[in-house]
Amino acid sequence: QVQLVESGGGVVKPGGSLRLSCAASGFTFGDYYMTWIRQAPGKGLELISYINYGGSTTYYADSVKGRFTISRDNAKKALYLQMNSLRAEDTAVYFCAREDYGTYCSSISCYLDYWGQGTLVTVSS
Amino acid sequence: DIQMTQSPSTLSASVGDRVAITCRASQSISSWLAWFQQKPGKAPKFLIYNASSLKSGVPSRFSGSGSGTEFTLTITSLQPDDFATYYCQQYNSYPLTFGGGTKVEMK
Numbered sequence: 001q002v003q004l005v006e007s008g009g010g011v012v013k014p015g016g017s018l019r020l021s022c023a024a025s026g027f028t029f030g031d032y033y034m035t036w037i038r039q040a041p042g043k044g045l046e047l048i049s050y051i052n053y054g055g056s057t058t059y060y061a062d063s064v065k066g067r068f069t070i071s072r073d074n075a076k077k078a079l080y081l082q083m084n085s086l087r088a089e090d091t092a093v094y095f096c097a098r099e100d101y102g103t104y105c106s107s108i109s110c111y112l113d114y115w116g117q118g119t120l121v122t123v124s125s
Numbered sequence: 126d127i128q129m130t131q132s133p134s135t136l137s138a139s140v141g142d143r144v145a146i147t148c149r150a151s152q153s154i155s156s157w158l159a160w161f162q163q164k165p166g167k168a169p170k171f172l173i174y175n176a177s178s179l180k181s182g183v184p185s186r187f188s189g190s191g192s193g194t195e196f197t198l199t200i201t202s203l204q205p206d207d208f209a210t211y212y213c214q215q216y217n218s219y220p221l222t223f224g225g226g227t228k229v230e231m232k
Contacts (some may be wrong), residue, residue, distance in 0.1 A: 001163060007155040021215065028165075030191055035221070044212065044224070044226045045169065045212055045214075045226075046223070046224045047220050047221050047222065047223070050219075050220075050221075059219060061220065095168055097171075099221075101158075103176055104175050105157075105216065106155070106216055106217055106218075107146055107218060108216075108217070108218050109157075109216040109217070109218060109219050109221055110216050111171065111174045111214060111216050112157035112159070112169075112171070112214065112221070113170070113171050115168035115170075115171075116168060117168055118168055119166070124170045
């Protein structure tokens with residue numbers, strides 16, 4: 001079955017860095033766009049980044065642009081998020097999620113059908 | 126970016142109640158809307174796609190409707206397991222955007 005497992009979260013000081021990983025299994029990883037979604041404590045869901053099949057196209061929300069980098073290794077079935085210059089407002093649970101494709105999707109994008117369990121990032125001095 | 130607005134933000138209900146949550150898009154998204162359920166400490170769970178199609182295995186007491194800019198998630202006969210926060214997500218265009226969430230709590 002489809003599984004996404006995030007790792008790499010933890011406590012980091014402002015200005016520090018972390019690298020999140022998402023290990024995928026149960027599907028052909030290279031066939032799907034992948035996303036990172038975050039949820040600050042008590043808040044809603046925010047898409048912060050996505051990457052296309054081969055990694056040639058990426059998107060970043062304004063809140064993380066220039067500080068975060070998404071990447072993927074299709075051979076290892078892994079998604080990554082390099083987070084630099086972390087700020088207190090980056091404190092959140094970070095989820096990786098798979099974007100479906102096909103018949104029931106728009107010509108441009110699709111729903112997020114599988115999510116990992118999330119990994120907590122806390123930015124605090 | 127397409128803005129998604131949910132109402133109400135909190136809804137108090139009892140087991141057996143029929144509840145309805147509204148999601149409005151800042152521009153037409155046709156039927157490109159999904160609904161998710163999230164419980165504390167858990168990942169969102171995918172429920173509905175194309176505004177009204179239930180994912181396999183989702184109980185039939187959940188239903189979705191709407192098109193264009195206004196959508197509704199309805200739960201008929203609310204069950205104890207349904208107390209959670211619900212989010213809509215548009216996939217008409219990038220970036221994918223979510224509503225702010227509706228918490229269904231016990232009255």
